[in-house]
Amino acid sequence: MLVDIRTEFSVITANPRILVESIAAFLEKQSMMKGPSGPHLVRATREAGRWRRHCQPTVEHGAGMKQMRQVKKASQPSSKTLPKAATGIQGLDEITGGGLPRGRPTLVSGGAGAGKTLFGLEFLVRGATQYSEPGVFMSFEESIPDLTKNVASLGFDLDRLVTDKKLFVDHVSIMRSELGETGEYDLEGLFIRIADAVQRVGARRVVLDTIEALFGELPNPSILRAEIRRLFNWLKQKGLTTVITAERDHPDRLTRHGIEEFVSDCVILLDHRIREEISTRRLRIVKYRGSTHGTNEYPFLIDDQGISVLPISSLGLDHDAPAKRVSSGIARLDGMLGGKGFYQGSSILASGTAGTGKTTIAACFVDAACRRAERALFFAFEESPRQIVRNMRSIGIDLDPWVRKGLLQFHAARPTYGGIEQVLLLTHKRITSFQPSVVVVDPVTNLLMVSTQNEVRSMLTRLVDFLKTQGITTIFTSLTAAGALEASEADVSSLMDTWLLLKNIEVGGERNRALYVLKSRGMEHSNQIREFLLTDDGLRLLDVYLGAEGVLTGSARVSQEMREKAVVTFRRQELESRRRELERKRRIFEARMVMLRAEFEVEEEVIQQTISESELLGEEVVQDRGQMVLSRQADSSSYKKDVRAKAARKR
């Protein structure tokens, strides 16, 4: 008997459950065709039921055995954690800790245009292409050509997946106008269509989009509800990971017809809200039975690569802290930062009032990175790339070659184009795809236009965390209102490792740029103010002068410089003249000395002459006296003494 039935149903033996059911149905029909009614039919049905039970183990040894086992293995893993089916949707698998509950239905609810259909389709497409899990898409609203066209813009080629037997798309449409109800019914038609589709591609994933449409088309909601419940149970029993989309028409309810009560495992809410004229899409996991999950509202984005859920609030603070330093592109600034520049992977805030040169600092940094053949990504929220390139050329920084070489990429868009999350997502995606080592966000304050301070701060926290884990050095510029210089907008300064403050100093009727290093974590840094000059050949930092009225910059500094130069010259001249005078005096003195000596010599000569004359004269007197004594013969000895003394005195 069993063999007969199996040959009869050979077409569908691949799926044991269908086989069993078919056998039962066959039996029932057999008994029915004999023209039974009442108790006979009931007995046949009962018999069939028994057959179902009987057949199950027998079939397992048959053709469907292998598949059956695989299904079992997949739905009952050895580990105790809930098995999950990765969605492949960017970011969602992180929030859910691995994906949707495997083998169970998940409800995706949201208002019109929230992205439900896309969610479902991406789940299938990624499943088919990345995880080799084929899928079945049951569309209750859109026709297949419409669907194909709509998702083609997202890079999904449904036609190819269908021909490759990785995907089966079925459009369920009921023309209400043709319809009449004549009694009790069930949704067996739908069951069979799904079962057949599942079997054709060996599907592991099913999407029902949007099954609640049936409520509008089929009569008798109570039957429908019971049948939908049965359908969900059936899908679960078959171990199919199912996404059921539902439209949310009221904030208090998840679905229009309350089918969420049948889906108890996982409910995801998609939201599309508008605040201050800017729309953001958000995703929240309302419940996920048997699994931990992120509970926040996560922004998500639909773009040409499908859905990306925002990655992901807190990445934790366990990023690396490389000791490598990178140059800021301004030698003097490197000098102010311990002589080596910024830490790699650090975040730098350049804040200042309008026109203080924030973008220029960023451009210098980018230029330096490109010179080192590193890639740089420039997010410009205020200027167009061409404008930036032109403006930087005026100070001798040519970014154009880097753009042409592919080392520098610009991403310019007003943040008002989308919500803040969109901005974050875009930055994130661009960074992930371009893999730069240097990033500029110019300016972060523009984000405040689209969101509140709190949100900007949390967004920046996420961005900074992300950049740090990637080891990307980033300059954020921030426009501050004059007067509140050190209070950075959005209060982001605590997120930053290095904070450069740019300031306009107003002295003597002119404004001049100045730069401080307000903080720089983990390195020695200068406490000095530097004047900051934009010249034709780049950016220069100069010492400022401290005068009586404070720091001197610009022409005040120049005049001070000249004044100092004059003073120096004057002093030098004075010194020289004194030296010359000294010399002159010395010469005068020496001349005088020569003269005096000459006079002295003259006098000396005269005196000598006199002396010698006198001596001569004295001797003659003595001789005369001696002769007189000789002649008088008296007191000769005492007289001689006297004469000698006189002669000495005279000399």
Added chain:
Amino acid sequence: MKNRPKKSRPTGKRKPGLAGELEQPGSHSRQAKYILRLYVSGSTLKSALAVENIKRICEQHLKNRYDLEVIDIYQQPNLARDEQIVAVPTLIKRLPHPMRRLIGDLSNLKRVLFGLDLGMREQ
């Protein structure tokens, strides 16, 4: 239209379209040939009931001018897809026009007859 088909048939001047000539859409349902397809799923109670009901109705109201086919969608899932069968049992009236689908086990006779353009006064 309001006449009961049973009565009208014997008094009808022309024999209804046994020859299979196509009637003008929507008109003269009393004479038109009916092409009916009943989609059932295996042999559930509802399916059996529907088969029974439609056979009876056809015999009573459309004798000799109907073409009824009972299709088990278990065996032909493709057909279910092509014919957009969701609810089972579904009776599709292909001809005469307009096409109509009647879902359910066809136990509400009044509605079945109305759906088949066979008059409302059937009890």
